[in-house]
Amino acid sequence: MKLSKARLALIIGAAGLLLLVAVVVSPLLLMSMPSFLSSGGTSVDCNDQAQVEEVSDSAASDIPAEYLELYKEYGKKIGVQWNILAAVGKRETDHGRSTLPGVQSGTNAAGAAGPMQFLISTWGGKARIATSSTVNGYASDGDGDGVADIYNPADAILGAAKMLKRNGAPENVRQALFVYNRAWWYVDQVEEIARRYAKSGDVKVPPQASEECDEPLVEAAPSDLVAKILQFALAQRGKPYLWGGTGPDAFDCSGVIYAAYKAAGLKIPRTTFTQWPFGVKVLEGEEQPGDLVFFNAGPGTSPDSPGHVGLVVSKGKMLEARCRLCGPIKVTSYQARGNRVGFTRPLQNPDVLEQIKKLQNPTL
Incomplete structure (x- = not known):
């Protein structure tokens, strides 16, 4: 009527x-929600x-x-x-x-x-x-x-x-x-x-949330290597969160970052807990695309052992796979989060610097 x-x-x-x-x-009720x-x-x-x-x-x-x-x-x-x-x-x-x-x-x-x-x-x-x-x-x-x-x-x-x-x-x-x-x-x-x-x-x-914003983000990357990382990561937007997921169909928060670095020819640790101490710490305000931003979120976490991570894609914005009930992988604001604990730069880790040298000169 x-x-x-x-x-x-x-x-x-x-x-x-x-x-x-x-x-x-409750999580059980949300699990039973219609898929539309x-x-x-x-x-x-x-x-x-x-x-x-x-x-x-x-x-x-x-x-x-x-x-x-x-x-x-x-x-x-x-x-x-x-x-x-x-x-x-x-x-x-x-x-x-x-x-x-x-x-x-x-x-x-x-x-x-x-x-x-x-x-x-x-x-x-x-x-x-x-x-x-x-x-x-x-x-x-x-x-x-x-x-x-x-x-x-x-x-x-x-x-x-x-x-x-x-x-x-x-x-x-x-x-x-x-x-x-x-x-x-x-x-x-x-x-x-x-x-x-x-x-x-x-x-x-x-x-x-619009894919039309991807090209300017990639073009503004500080290096070709970071551009490759961003290209892969942004292409995963819209895919679902899966705990322990490293793709290709679903990812968790650290899994999509691990896969993005891998797509650029680099190997970094797989989990949030191991990614946090791996990168060189970066002061807030000095972060740049390709860096990681960490949060005190999730079971068994603390400011010294953060349980959630996002990939910085531009100042104030990150790509993240947040949780199963939080919607698909997307670009969000990290500045609005109150439980942010810090930034790191995996590209400055000595092991990654060696990997970059080999990528640039395979005969080494």
Whole structure:
């Protein structure tokens, strides 16, 4: 049955009175999700970022100015669509204007709180957490006051952006929204609001996901050798994550880097744990394409023994195979990650320098 716009608006408005729960879906449940999960969006080219960020008249009139700036700022910083963030804020609490329990203080009947309606447990265990504390959750300090406050719009919106990013946005934005609130009607409603908020009327994928951006990255490589590494690595984008995978059909985080170096004629260690001490350490800000960037992520890891790695492809951007539930291999931002522990340059390892000499002069 096709609903009129007026009736659809009435249904959405009535549904807005429901108490919503932001839940983290268990791995078993996500394993059973249908295979057609996708972004529902459209790719854009390398020069189309301005169009992605344009605001419709509807958004400008509906979203409070403070909230609009926060959606745009943290959408760009974390790497998710600002209009998706804004649509979640609208659907959850009408951008903090709702007078329902749990928005300004306390929790609703399900235990959710704040303008983005986080469960207290997914925020970090309590509503306000000092940033000096160790937190297992999405608690964030957006305004830099030293406290991650679930009721503070800056903190809550930054936390929501991180949660969406962790669960598949921007490419698999429908999956990310499903994790945020486990109902497909919710996903559909948020996407409809997001389309109204964008001047283009669409939910676009940021340009770093576009293959048209590959050629400038390769051309800007500091050497022909690094260009070969980048060419192979970028060609793996879109392939699935597989723990222990070294290709050709699937890779894990260190596996795609190992394979990229191998494609350029170089042998480096296979795993993240052995790649970390292998390369020469590089100061932040001095990293360049071909370097590796490491993160304190995954079981049994620590700042001295990071468990996740990405390949730097340009300043601020890396190619990574993140996890089975995080979507395919893609180019993402490493600057937005809070658990980054450092950079290394495998090309400066003495063993690799010897390999390079042999590549350049096979008679040695």
